[in-house]
Amino acid sequence: MIRSMTGFASAKGERGAFSWGWELRSVNAKGLDLRLRVPDWLEGLEAALRTDLARSVARGNVTLSLRLTRNDTAAGAALNTEVLAAALDALARIEAEAMARGVALAPPRASDLLGLRGMMEAAPDEVDNAALVARLRAELGPLIAAFLDMRQAxxxxxxxxxxxxxxxxxxxxxxxxxxxxxxxxxxxxxxxxxxxxxxxxxxxxxxxxxxxxxxxxxxxxxxxxxxxxxxxxxxxxxxxxxxxxxxxxxxxxxxxxxxxxxxxxxxxxxxxxxxxxxxxxxxxxxxxxxxxxxxx
Known part of the structure; x- marks a missing residue:
C-alpha cells in the first residue's frame, strides 16, 4: 500500500497543572523536512519527538505543533504577592491620572488581575519535567498512527x-x-x-x-x-x-x-x-x- 504525503491528525491531553493540544500535518516535498514547534523549556522533548517521527515518515514537509497550557489556578498554585503589589500600584496610578483628566474608568475585576502573567505561580517542586516529557512522548505514538491512517486512506x-x-x-x-x-x-x-x-x-x-x-x-x-x-x-x-x-x-x-x-x-x-x-x-x-x- 502506498501512502500520500498529505496528512493530518490532532489530539488533546492533560496532566496535573498542564493541558495540551497536538497537531501533526504534512504536505508534499522532495525529501523529508521535519518542523517541530514545541516548548523549548522541556529538555529533550524536541529531539525525542524528531527521532520518533523520522522512524515513521519517509517523505514530506511534516509539521508537529504542541500547544502546552499551564493552569495556574490548579491545586498547589500560589499568589505572587510581588506581582500583585506592582499591579495594584500601577492601577492606582492609572486611576489617579484618569481622575485628573476627568476620565471615568470601569472598576477592575479580580479575574482581570489573576489573568496577568506571573500573578499565580506553582510551587517549585510541582513540575516534574521528566515525567511530563515521558507523558507527551507516549502520546506521540497514537498521534502518528492516526496521521499515517489518513495518509494510507x-x-x-x-x-x-x-x-x-x-x-x-x-x-x-x-x-x-x-x-x-x-x-x-x-x-x-x-x-x-x-x-x-x-x-x-x-x-x-x-x-x-x-x-x-x-x-x-x-x-x-x-x-x-x-x-x-x-x-x-x-x-x-x-x-x-x-x-x-x-x-x-x-x-x-x-x-x-x-x-x-x-x-x-x-x-x-x-x-x-x-x-x-x-x-x-x-x-x-x-x-x-x-x-x-x-x-x-
Missing amino acids: EGRALEQVLRDQLGQVTGLVETAARLAEARKPAVAEALRGNLARVLGNAEGADPDRVAQELAMIAVKADVTEELDRLRAHVGAAGDLLDAGGAVGRKLDFLMQEFNREANTLCSKSQNAELTKVGLELKAVIDQMREQVQNVE
Whole structure:
C-alpha cells in the first residue's frame, strides 16, 4: 500500500497543572523536512519527538505543533504577592491620572488581575519535567498512527488513480503498436520511391551506399524499442505499486522515463494517427506525473 504525503491528525491531553493540544500535518516535498514547534523549556522533548517521527515518515514537509497550557489556578498554585503589589500600584496610578483628566474608568475585576502573567505561580517542586516529557512522548505514538491512517486512506485512492492511468498507457501503447505495424508497407514504399528518385537523379551514385542510408533511415523510424520500453515501464510501475511503502521517488524517476519514450515515439512516428496516439500518451503520462508528486 502506498501512502500520500498529505496528512493530518490532532489530539488533546492533560496532566496535573498542564493541558495540551497536538497537531501533526504534512504536505508534499522532495525529501523529508521535519518542523517541530514545541516548548523549548522541556529538555529533550524536541529531539525525542524528531527521532520518533523520522522512524515513521519517509517523505514530506511534516509539521508537529504542541500547544502546552499551564493552569495556574490548579491545586498547589500560589499568589505572587510581588506581582500583585506592582499591579495594584500601577492601577492606582492609572486611576489617579484618569481622575485628573476627568476620565471615568470601569472598576477592575479580580479575574482581570489573576489573568496577568506571573500573578499565580506553582510551587517549585510541582513540575516534574521528566515525567511530563515521558507523558507527551507516549502520546506521540497514537498521534502518528492516526496521521499515517489518513495518509494510507489517501494513498489507497491515489493508487487506484495511478493504476487506472497505467491501464490507459497500456491501451495506448498497444494501439501505437498496431498503427506502427500497419504503417510499415507505406514506409517501405516511400523508401523505395526515395531510392528510385535518388538513383535516377544522382549520376554515378553507388546503389549499395544509397540503400544503406535508406535502411538506416528506416531503422531510425522504427518505434519498436520505444514501445517495448514503455511496456517495461508499465510493468515496473505496477511492481512499485504492489510493493507499496515509500516508492514516490522511484515512481517519479519512472515518469521521466515514460515521458522520454513518448517524446521519441512522437518524433519518429511519421504518421498522423501514430502521432495523435503519442500525444494522448504524453497527456496521460503528465497526469500520472502530477499524481506521483503526492506519493510518499
